Structures are given as structure tokens and as C-alpha cells.
Amino acid sequence: MSEESDSKVEAMDLLRQLEDILESDALIDELGFIHPSQFPLLKEESDISSSLSYEASHQSEDGIVSSVESSKQDNIYFWNRDHKLGISTHVLLPLYRTVKHAFMITFKQYRMCDNQSDKVGICLPASSCDHLESTLLRHSKSLLVLSCDFMTAWNCRKLIVSKKQQLSMFVDELLLSELVLSYSPKSEQAWNHRRWVIKSISGNCSNFKEILGKESELVEKIAERSKMNYRAWNHRCWLVSYMTIEQVLCELKKSRSWAALHVADNCCFHYRRKLLLKMMEGQSCLDDVVSCGHNVNIVQALKDELDWNETLIKRYVGREALWLHRRFLSMCWINNFVPDSGDESYHSKEATGLYHDFGTFLQNELCLLHSCSTFVDDDFVDVQAQAAHSACYILWLKVQVPKPLVNELQEKIRDVDLKTFLNKSCPERSSLFNYFIN
Amino acid sequence: MAELATEKHVSYILSVEKRKDNFESVVMEHLRMSGAYWGLTALDLLGKLDSVDVEEVTSWLLSCQHESGGFGGNVGHDPHILYTLSAVQVLALFDKMDVINVDKVTNYIVSLQNEDGSFSGDMWGEVDTRFSYIAICCLSILHRLDKINVEKAVKYILSCKNMDGGFGCTPGGESHAGQIFCCVGALAITGSLDLVDKDLLGWWLCERQVKSGGLNGRPEKLPDVCYSWWVLSSLTMIDRVHWISKEKLVKFIIDCQDTENGGISDRPDDAVDVFHTFFGVAGLSLLEYAGVKPIDPAYALPVDVVNRIFFTK
Numbered sequence: 108m109s110e111e112s113d114s115k116v117e118a119m120d121l122l123r124q125l126e127d128i129l130e131s132d133a134l135i136d137e138l139g140f141i142h143p144s145q146f147p148l149l150k151e152e153s154d155i156s157s158s159l160s161y162e163a164s165h166q167s168e169d170g171i172v173s174s175v176e177s178s179k180q181d182n183i184y185f186w187n188r189d190h191k192l193g194i195s196t197h198v199l200l201p202l203y204r205t206v207k208h209a210f211m212i213t214f215k216q217y218r219m220c221d222n223q224s225d226k227v228g229i230c231l232p233a234s235s236c237d238h239l240e241s242t243l244l245r246h247s248k249s250l251l252v253l254s255c256d257f258m259t260a261w262n263c264r265k266l267i268v269s270k271k272q273q274l275s276m277f278v279d280e281l282l283l284s285e286l287v288l289s290y291s292p293k294s295e296q297a298w299n300h301r302r303w304v305i306k307s308i309s310g311n312c313s314n315f316k317e318i319l320g321k322e323s324e325l326v327e328k329i330a331e332r333s334k335m336n337y338r339a340w341n342h343r344c345w346l347v348s349y350m351t352i353e354q355v356l357c358e359l360k361k362s363r364s365w366a367a368l369h370v371a372d373n374c375c376f377h378y379r380r381k382l383l384l385k386m387m388e389g390q391s392c393l394d395d396v397v398s399c400g401h402n403v404n405i406v407q408a409l410k411d412e413l414d415w416n417e418t419l420i421k422r423y424v425g426r427e428a429l430w431l432h433r434r435f436l437s438m439c440w441i442n443n444f445v446p447d448s449g450d451e452s453y454h455s456k457e458a459t460g461l462y463h464d465f466g467t468f469l470q471n472e473l474c475l476l477h478s479c480s481t482f483v484d485d486d487f488v489d490v491q492a493q494a495a496h497s498a499c500y501i502l503w504l505k506v507q508v509p510k511p512l513v514n515e516l517q518e519k520i521r522d523v524d525l526k527t528f529l530n531k532s533c534p535e536r537s538s539l540f541n542y543f544i545n
Numbered sequence: 546m547a548e549l550a551t552e553k554h555v556s557y558i559l560s561v562e563k564r565k566d567n568f569e570s571v572v573m574e575h576l577r578m579s580g581a582y583w584g585l586t587a588l589d590l591l592g593k594l595d596s597v598d599v600e601e602v603t604s605w606l607l608s609c610q611h612e613s614g615g616f617g618g619n620v621g622h623d624p625h626i627l628y629t630l631s632a633v634q635v636l637a638l639f640d641k642m643d644v645i646n647v648d649k650v651t652n653y654i655v656s657l658q659n660e661d662g663s664f665s666g667d668m669w670g671e672v673d674t675r676f677s678y679i680a681i682c683c684l685s686i687l688h689r690l691d692k693i694n695v696e697k698a699v700k701y702i703l704s705c706k707n708m709d710g711g712f713g714c715t716p717g718g719e720s721h722a723g724q725i726f727c728c729v730g731a732l733a734i735t736g737s738l739d740l741v742d743k744d745l746l747g748w749w750l751c752e753r754q755v756k757s758g759g760l761n762g763r764p765e766k767l768p769d770v771c772y773s774w775w776v777l778s779s780l781t782m783i784d785r786v787h788w789i790s791k792e793k794l795v796k797f798i799i800d801c802q803d804t805e806n807g808g809i810s811d812r813p814d815d816a817v818d819v820f821h822t823f824f825g826v827a828g829l830s831l832l833e834y835a836g837v838k839p840i841d842p843a844y845a846l847p848v849d850v851v852n853r854i855f856f857t858k
Contacts, residue, residue, distance in 0.1 A: 377719040
């Protein structure tokens with residue numbers, strides 16, 4: 108045999124090994140590409156740990172597991188232990204080429220088989236179709252493990268799973284996507300695949316609520332390792348549309364401590380904004396809320412969020428995401444609870460109260476400005492950033508406040524020379540400031 | 546200040562196609578159609594499109610077309626609206642629109658519009674404002690914008706607007722400069738820019754410029770050359786470019802060049818790729834950098850190509 112065909116046989120064998128591992132260990136939850144030089148080290152470590160665990164497992168398992176484990180560890184291309192899989196970077200290219208070729212050919216056959224059965228109206232021998240399907244599921248999985256955004260492989264799985272309509276198969280897709288996300292947390296296709304699964308099962312799944320909860324937890328787990336991951340958080344925002352008001356409140360409570368530990372992660376604050384907006388939406392259909400037995404007090408929720416945000420701003424100096432969150436909260440406050448003067452309800456007792464609240468609110472914001480805006484030239488970068496953010500925030504408020512209320516704000520900030528202050532703290536944005544001040 | 550290493554970038558772009566011997570490059574083959582668009586548009590902006598073989602590119606491109614009318618990212622790959630736009634843009638660069646059946650491509654895109662006006666990326670139903678832009682941009686290039694419900698498409702895009710003035714992937718999705726480009730671009734092409742709060746959006750966009758002069762795509766993120774395109778083109782369309790420092794941005798992009806081997810990276814001293822090379826060159830084009838052809842901020846094609854599409858018939 109020529110050298111080329113030799114290496115082809117070898118690559119086919121590697122692929123078979125990889126697919127056997129993926130099939131035998133359905134619980135693999137972490138994956139990595141490992142440099143060949145790291146294998147001896149891994150072996151050494153696992154020898155130590157397996158000799159430690161041997162005593163424990165020996166009696167119950169009769170040593171069988173251990174012998175399987177040790178044969179696995181002789182492999183110099185794959186590493187599989189404790190549901191972790193490592194693939195040697197040395198074999199990535201031949202493996203990828205082989206699996207891609209095998210997948211593309213099988214998928215083509217499968218489509219032809221599919222077309223024929225459509226035309227004739229009868230299916231080809233069910234066994235041949237089934238065989239192609241299981242081969243495709245094996246190959247596409249290996250392919251996605253190597254190339255996470257190989258869209259056609261994800262699509263092929265969608266096609267097969269949607270034909271079968273078995274809940275367990277849909278759940279397996281969530282697991283595969285999770286495995287891919289473990290090493291490629293930004294994989295757009297892996298996130299898309301999850302949404303496809305969730306849409307597909309949303310109508311006929313008894314534990315759908317539980318699945319939603321798990322999805323939300325998965326995003327949090329991934330966000331911990333992969334900071335400001337847009338795709339991950341976008342997925343979590345997308346889940347909100349499926350949530351009950353009860354779940355929304357629960358998520359709002361849960362995400363608060365995470366946000367407080369990740370104050371630079373705008374994504375999490377955006378997630379909270381999405382939840383707050385959903386609460387406000389929910390408020391308009393009061394019946395819903397009452398029937399849930401929840402006391403959804405959006406005014407209180409906003410006040411709490413404003414207070415909490417102020418605490419964070421003072422504790423973590425110079426964080427843009429915190430100030431942007433404050434812009435949103437103030438905006439909600441103004442839009443929802445400050446009656447505009449043309450409104451009939453303006454004269455109601457409640458409205459007057461809220462109007463009075465607005466004065467207090469403005470007073471508070473100016474206090475915040477004062478406490479954040481003092482810096483001298485040699486202060487730390489964070490302190491300067493804090494001053495710039497606070498000044499921008501007040502200007503932003505001035506621009507956003509509806510006309511009838513602007514005078515009140517104007518009076519209050521008169522003693523602050525906002526323009527000088529803005530240009531001093533953030534000279535590079537002077538053209539923006541000039542536009543809005545004049 | 547250092548200058549744009551045009552010759553180096555041209556040879557870098559031409560070399561990318563030939564590199565198929567390592568895992569990192571082979572594993573990107575599923576999006577080769579987009580790669581072709583980035584590379585070829587960058588070449589055209591640098592005045593060197595004639596260094597590629599048109600016949601070779603178009604015959605490969607045609608072999609990526611699916612019977613549904615849509616294009617895949619490479620031969621044998623499933624069709625997707627993303628690659629369909631890239632294919633159409635490449636054909637526009639070469640003035641070769643006559644090689645495709647325009648109605649067939651149109652039907653593919655039309656079939657992806659949903660009841661609420663949004664667009665799916667393919668038959669599997671993922672919805673994203675990026676796909677709205679793609680559908681609108683592509684149909685406009687094909688002179689078939691009247692085949693979709695534009696009013697509903699615009700309404701859907703506006704439903705993805707956030708209180709900060711920006712846009713996300715779907716209603717309530719976080720504002721992101723890339724999504725903003727898509728939404729503003731789609732609104733520009735459909736003549737609906739009056740529906741954008743230009744002051745509010747411009748404010749958010751200009752706050753993307755960080756101290757180094759580079760632009761980020763979201764708050765608290767590091768600057769990245771690709772946002773020189775997404776942010777800058779959006780600011781251009783809403784007429785607020787003067788709110789950022791152009792000089793500092795030019796310097797940032799120039800600093801991201803590999804002056805030895807060509808190509809532009811996301812940030813200074815990182816590894817280059819064709820994606821960032823295109824967006825760096827496109828950014829410089831919007832900044833009116835000498836020697837780079839002007840680019841259209843909505844169609845993401847050279848202005849002379851856009852003019853040819855709409856003014857010669």
C-alpha cells in the first residue's frame with residue numbers, strides 16, 4: 108500500500124476510536140485540544156489518582172473499570188477520564204479531513220434516499236435508512252467536536268431529530284450543544300441549536316419549566332468562564348419570553364448577586380433590564396399577576412434597583428456598565444411614573460405624590476454627581492473615569508427629561524458648571540457635549 | 546505616523562486562499578463565501594481586484610448555489626442567507642450578476658420572511674436582525690425590494706430598538722454595534738432613517754471610542770478593528786461621525802497592521818486575519834484615507850460598484 112492510503116487507513120481508525128469514545132461516554136461534559144507533549148503528564152497524574160482510587164473501586168467493580176481505564180490511557184491521541192475528553196493537536200487535521208469527507212458522503216446518500224422515498228411514496232428498506240441515520244449522528248457529532256460552527260452538520264442533526272420526534276433525542280441535542288459550548292462558549296451554531304430544540308419541544312414537554320431553569324443556569328455557568336459573552340446572554344434574554352411572571356421575579360432575584368460580583372459585565376445588567384421590562388409589561392395585564400398571587404410592585408422594584416445601583420457605583424469606582432444601567436433606570440422612572448403635565452391624571456393625588464418624588468429623585472442624582480465628580484489631575488484613572496461618567500450621566504438626564512420638567516433640573520444644576528466640568532473630565536467628547544449643551 | 550502597507554496587504558489577502566495545510570485554516574472552510582467577500586472587497590478598495598481570476602471565482606461561487614436558490618458557505622454546504630448575500634456582493638464587485646438566476650435567489654430570500662416581518666437565516670428558523678439587513682441589502686442589489694413586505698420588515702427592526710438608542714438581535718436583545726450596523730443599514734436602504742433617534746444612537750455609538758482611539762462594540766469591551774466598520778458606518782449613516790476623533794481612529798487601525806507580512810489584526814500586535822483586514826481597510830475608507838477607494842456605508846461595497854448597480858440599467 109502507498110504511504111497515502113496507509114495514512115488514510117490510520118485516520119479512519121482514529122475516527123473510529125474517537126466515535127467509540129463519544130458513544131461509550133455519553134456524559135462527557137468537557138473537551139479540549141491537547142498538545143502531544145502534555146499526554147505523558149496527564150498519564151502520570153492519572154496513574155497517581157487511579158492507584159488512589161483503585162482500592163475504593165476494586166471491591167465493587169472487580170477491577171474491570173480500572174483495566175478499561177488503563178487501556179484508554181495508553182492511547183497517545185485521546186484522553187478520556189472523569190467525563191473529560193482531550194484530543195491531541197497532532198491528529199486534528201487528519202481527523203477533521205476524514206470525518207468531514209465521511210459525513211459529506213453519507214449526508215448526500217441520505218438525502219438521495221430521502222428524496223426517493225418521497226417520490227415513490229414508500230420508504231426504502233427502513234434498515235438502510237436507519238443505518239444511514241445512526242452513521243450520520245456519529246459522524247456529525249465528531250465533526251462538530253472538531254469544528255463547532257459547521258452549520259451543515261448541525262442541520263443534519265435537526266433533520267434527523269425532527270423526523271423522529273422523540274423527546275429523548277431532543278434532550279441529547281442539548282447535551283451535545285453543551286459539550287461544544289464547554290470549549291467554544293461563543294459558538295453561534297451551538298446556541299442556535301439550543302433555541303431550535305427549545306422551540307421544538309415547547310408545546311409538548313411536561314417539564315418545560317424545569318428545562319428553562321436549567322438553560323438559565325447553563326448561561327450563568329458559561330458566563331463565569333467566558334466574560335461578556337454576547338451569544339450566551341442573548342440566549343438568556345431570549346428565554347425570558349417563555350418565562351412566567353413567577354420565573355421572571357425569581358431570575359431577577361438570582362441574577363442580582365451575580366451582577367454585584369461582575370460589575371463590568373454589561374450583559375448581566377442588560378439581562379436585568381430585560382427582566383424589569385417584562386415585569387412592566389406584565390403589569391398591564393394585571394389579572395395575570397393577581398392570579399399568580401404575586402405582589403408585583405414595579406415602583407418598589409425600580410426604587411430598589413436605583414438604590415442598589417448607587418451602592419455599587421460608590422463601591423466600584425469608574426464602571427461604565429453601572430452608569431449605563433442607571434441611565435436606563437432613570438429613564439424608566441421618568442417615563443413610567445412622572446405624569447406629563449398635559450395628562451388629566453396630573454392632578455390626582457397619586458400623581459402629585461409621584462411628581463414630588465421626582466423632585467426628590469433629581470436631588471438625589473445631583474448629590475450622586477457631587478460625590479463622584481471631585482478629582483484632581485493626578486488621581487487614578489478609575490476616579491477620573493467616575494467623574495466623566497457622572498458628568499455624562501447628568502447631561503444625559505438633562506437631555507432625556509421631558510420639557511415640562513427640564514426647568515426644575517435646570518435650576519438644580521445651575522450652580523454646577525456642567526460644561527466646564529464635562530470638558531475637563533472627558534475632553535475627547537467635547538463635540539458631543541457642545542451639541543447637547545447648546 | 547506609519548502608513549498603510551497596501552502592497553503587503555494585497556499579497557497577504559491573495560496568500561490566504563492558498564493556505565490549506567493547517568487545522569486552523571481548514572476548519573474555517575464552511576464560511577469561505579464570506580471570506581471571499583471580505584478578501585475581494587478589500588482588494589477592490591485597495592485598487593487590486595484585477596489580481597484575481599474572475600472566471601475561477603464565479604465558477605466556484607456558482608457551485609455553492611443550492612437548488613433552493615440560496616448559497617452555501619462552500620461547495621456541498623447547506624444554503625444560508627448569510628452566504629447568499631456574500632455571493633451576491635462578490636458578483637456585484639465583478640459586475641457578473643448575469644451569471645445567476647436573479648428570480649431564484651429572490652424567491653429564496655422572500656421565502657425566509659416571517660409573519661411578523663422578521664427574517665429567518667435559513668429553513669431552520671433562527672431569527673436575527675442581521676438577517677433582516679441581509680434580505681433587504683441583497684434584494685436591493687438585485688432590484689427586487691418590492692418582493693417582500695418592507696413595511697413589516699422595518700416595523701420588526703424598530704421593535705428591536707432599545708432604550709439606549711441601539712439595536713439587538715431580537716426584541717429586548719442587548720445593543721451591539723454589529724447589530725446596530727445591520728439595523729441602521731436596513732433602515733437606510735429602505736429610506737426609513739427618519740425613524741431612528743439619531744442623537745440618542747449617536748451618543749451610544751460615540752461612547753464606543755476608547756482612550757487608545759479604537760472602537761469597541763459594547764460597553765466595557767476592548768477596542769477591536771472590526772468596529773471601525775460597524776460603529777463608523779452607522780455614525781456615517783446617521784451623520785454623527787464628527788462626535789468621535791477620526792485622527793485617533795486612523796492611528797489605531799494603522800497600528801494594527803502587520804507591516805512585515807501584511808494583514809490587519811483586531812488589536813495591535815495580535816495575529817492578523819482576512820476578516821479584520823477587510824474591516825480595517827473599510828474603516829480607513831470611511832475615514833477618507835488617501836489611496837483607499839470610498840465605500841458605501843449601507844451596502845458595504847465600493848461606491849463605484851453601488852453606483853454601477855443603481856445608475857446603469
